[in-house]
Amino acid sequence: MSNTFNRPIRVLVAKVGLDGHDRGARIIATSLRDAGMEVIYTGLRQTPEMVVNTALQEDVDAIGISILSGAHMTVFPKILQLIKDKKMDDVLITGGGIIPESDMRELKKIGVGELFPPGTNTKDIVQYITDWVKEHRNF
Numbered sequence: 001m002s003n004t005f006n007r008p009i010r011v012l013v014a015k016v017g018l019d020g021h022d023r024g025a026r027i028i029a030t031s032l033r034d035a036g037m038e039v040i041y042t043g044l045r046q047t048p049e050m051v052v053n054t055a056l057q058e059d060v061d062a063i064g065i066s067i068l069s070g071a072h073m074t075v076f077p078k079i080l081q082l083i084k085d086k087k088m089d090d091v092l093i094t095g096g097g098i099i100p101e102s103d104m105r106e107l108k109k110i111g112v113g114e115l116f117p118p119g120t121n122t123k124d125i126v127q128y129i130t131d132w133v134k135e136h137r138n139f
Contacts, residue, residue: 025066031122052082065095
């Protein structure tokens with residue numbers, strides 16, 4: 001999927017915490033890359049601070065957090081706060097994994113973008129990120 005920007009959309013895909021399963025994150029990273037996006041994959045066991053610092057250094061348009069550990073109600077708010085502290089308010093925070101629907105609704109209320117459960121078609125994720133960046137980022 002090509003875009004009309006001067007550069008490819010840049011997405012940071014991260015695994016935060018002690019969760020050691022990264023198959024889904026790797027699939028998403030590959031799908032985004034295949035769609036023409038630049039993908040920075042942080043690897044396992046990142047802290048929220050590490051993720052946000054990398055996002056700042058890499059000048060990303062979006063951060064995708066893959067989380068299976070159940071720590072989503074801690075991780076996402078912490079990342080949102082760090083993003084605000086660094087004045088990166090125009091960066092999409094999205095993600096997926098094992099997140100109950102009620103928690104997804106709560107996270108969206110505080111500013112997290114769309115969250116994707118296992119089994120989501122990767123084309124839907126690519127389209128969501130592309131549309132969000134087109135609407136919210138200055139290219």
